[in-house]
Amino acid sequence: DAEITQSPRHKITETGRQVTLACHQTWNHNNMFWYRQDLGHGLRLIHYSYGVQDTNKGEVSDGYSVSRSNTEDLPLTLESAASSQTSVYFCASSATGEAYNEQFFGPGTRLTVL
Amino acid sequence: AQSVTQLDSQVPVFEEAPVELRCNYSSSVSVYLFWYVQYPNQGLQLLLKYLSGSTLVKGINGFEAEFNKSQTSFHLRKPSVHISDTAEYFCAVTSPNAGNMLTFGGGTRLMVKP
Numbered sequence: 712d713a714e715i716t717q718s719p720r721h722k723i724t725e726t727g728r729q730v731t732l733a734c735h736q737t738w739n740h741n742n743m744f745w746y747r748q749d750l751g752h753g754l755r756l757i758h759y760s761y762g763v764q765d766t767n768k769g770e771v772s773d774g775y776s777v778s779r780s781n782t783e784d785l786p787l788t789l790e791s792a793a794s795s796q797t798s799v800y801f802c803a804s805s806a807t808g809e810a811y812n813e814q815f816f817g818p819g820t821r822l823t824v825l
Numbered sequence: 826a827q828s829v830t831q832l833d834s835q836v837p838v839f840e841e842a843p844v845e846l847r848c849n850y851s852s853s854v855s856v857y858l859f860w861y862v863q864y865p866n867q868g869l870q871l872l873l874k875y876l877s878g879s880t881l882v883k884g885i886n887g888f889e890a891e892f893n894k895s896q897t898s899f900h901l902r903k904p905s906v907h908i909s910d911t912a913e914y915f916c917a918v919t920s921p922n923a924g925n926m927l928t929f930g931g932g933t934r935l936m937v938k939p
Contacts, residue, residue, distance in 0.1 A: 715868075742925055751834065753915055753929035754869075761924070769926075801868055810921050811857040811876050816868030 713738040717802050717817040725825055730789040732820050734802030741807040743785040744814065745769075745777060747798040754801060760785055761807070792824045827852045827918050829930035837936045840908055846901040846933045848916035856918050858899040859927065860890055863913040872914075875899060886910070911937045 715736040724730050736743065741762045746754040756769030758777040766777050774796060776788045789796055799821050803814040832847040850856060857876050861869040873884025880892040890901045899916060913934050917927040 744926075746929075751931050753829075753831075753931045754927075755929070756926060759926065803869075805925050810919050810923055810925050811874060812925055813871050813874070814869075814925070814927060816861075816870070818866075818868045 715802060715804055715815055715817040717800075717820050719820060720818065721821045721823075723823045723825065724792050726792060726794060728792050730792050730822065732787045732789075732800055732802075732822070734785050734787065734817060735783055736802075736804040736815070736817075737783065738804055738806070738815060739782060740804035740815075741782065742805040742812075742814075743779070744803045744805075745775070745785065745787045746801045746803065747771065747796075748801060748819070749798050757787065757800075758785075789822075792822075794824050796822065797824045798822060827856070827920065827923075827928045829916050829918050829928055831914075831916055831930035831933045833933050834931065835934045835936065837938060838906055839938050841905050843904050844902065844906050844910075844935065846914050846916075846935065848899045848901065848930060850897050850899065850916070850918045852897075852918060852920060854920045854922070856920050858890075858892060859917040859919075860884065860888070860899075860901050861915045861917060861929075862886075863915065863932075865912070869915065872901070906935070906937050908937050908939060910935060 744759045745757040760779040802817040860872040916930040
């Protein structure tokens with residue numbers, strides 16, 4: 712079965728360190744998204760990609776970057792981790808075509824920045 | 826710009842009772858509306874979506890939602906809840922020209938008590 716996976720599932724890091732969160736999907740979807748989930752804010756879009764070599768900033772992109780070198784992967788990098796980036800991060804993917812296509816979510820990565 | 830407001834952050838209810846989770850949206854263009862559910866320590870999964878046509882939409886696990894354009898609402902209902910329905914529920918909106926980007930509400934935690 713197709714799936715979307717994230718690693719690690721839990722990560723503790725220190726302020727100022729660079730951190731990369733992995734996202735891998737086997738749906739062969741062109742669209743991929745990164746969200747952060749914080750209490751009271753729901754999910755907020757960090758970055759998204761519509762295909763290989765395409766990346767775009769979302770609502771809360773400051774301090775984050777992504778790269779898309781193949782269809783399956785969209786790693787999220789925190790260049791210099793800050794305590795404000797402690798959150799749960801979700802990756803999602805969807806098929807190209809219609810705006811209402813379902814997004815499929817990974818299980819999430821819980822990141823703590825000390 | 827679009828926005829979604831979920832009026833209740835938590836909804837406690839007894840098992841077998843009916844429940845309604847409220848969602849209001851703001852958009853200047855036509856919309857597609859979604860409800861996602863997040864079970865503990867899992868990613869989000871789609872419950873149902875409204876695209877057009879009939880304003881009453883049926884989803885998985887006995888849930889349904891009604892689109893009300895005049896009140897800009899998309900409330901989620903279930904006539905009889907089970908313990909297993911305990912989860913976080915998110916309302917989300919997109920539009921035909923939004924490139925499948927979703928705007929989420931803050932979430933409602935449904936707590937079903939025995």
